[in-house]
Amino acid sequence: MSIKSSPSRYGSVAIAIHWLTALAIFGMLFSGLAASNAANPQTQFTLLRGHAVMGTLIGALTIFRVVWWQAFDKRPKDQPGLSRLQKGAAHAVHYGLYAVILVMVSSGFATVIMTGANLQLFGAAPLPLPDFTLAPPMTVHGILSRVLIAMLIGHIGAALWHQFIRRDRLLARMGLGR
Numbered sequence: 217m218s219i220k221s222s223p224s225r226y227g228s229v230a231i232a233i234h235w236l237t238a239l240a241i242f243g244m245l246f247s248g249l250a251a252s253n254a255a256n257p258q259t260q261f262t263l264l265r266g267h268a269v270m271g272t273l274i275g276a277l278t279i280f281r282v283v284w285w286q287a288f289d290k291r292p293k294d295q296p297g298l299s300r301l302q303k304g305a306a307h308a309v310h311y312g313l314y315a316v317i318l319v320m321v322s323s324g325f326a327t328v329i330m331t332g333a334n335l336q337l338f339g340a341a342p343l344p345l346p347d348f349t350l351a352p353p354m355t356v357h358g359i360l361s362r363v364l365i366a367m368l369i370g371h372i373g374a375a376l377w378h379q380f381i382r383r384d385r386l387l388a389r390m391g392l393g394r
């Protein structure tokens with residue numbers, strides 16, 4: 217498999233970034249929701265430390281992804297036979313996902329820094345963690361997490377529709393199957 221994409225398939229770098237990000241985002245949704253519902257301060261601390269580190273890696277990977285597409289690689293062509301509306305919706309969700317991920321990462325950082333929780337998570341300041349709901353960026357973080365979940369449902373639903381109803385082997389373009 218080539219490092220770069222061809223007109224019909226994604227290259228190995230794009231495939232690796234896609235599946236790594238997908239896995240990490242599910243981990244982030246789980247750890248974020250679990251941390252904000254944790255009754256035990258130590259559990260909340262452990263979950264949130266992992267959440268912040270993983271979120272930083274996702275942010276870096278997403279910036280690398282944007283640079284990769286802009287400077288080094290060209291996206292495969294759209295699947296043949298799709299309407300303008302279907303192509304437009306697919307592109308809007310794909311670019312929207314990058315934007316939502318980057319705002320999630322920035323609002324997460326802003327929340328942690330504004331509340332001083334960075335000194336607890338990565339320093340020696342004592343627990344318990346602050347009430348994050350008092351920080352305005354946390355409102356953005358919470359709302360966008362629901363928007364992200366809705367976009368992921370649309371994205372995964374569309375991929376399954378292509379694969380199993382339209383039967384155009386879309387997933388093979390992203391490295392799953394032939």
Ligand code: HEM
Binds near residue numbers: 241245253260359
């Ligand atoms: C793609 C990246 C991210 C995703 C998908 C994500 C997802 C989430 C979700 C779903 C929640 C729960 C929201 C709620 O209960 O309404 C949450 C909470 C939170 N996230 Fe993130 N997050 C991301 C990045 C980050 C980063 C980079 C940081 C910090 C550096 C961060 C800090 C926080 C904090 C402080 C909370 C509140 C936790 C609590 O209440 O105990 N997030 N996140």
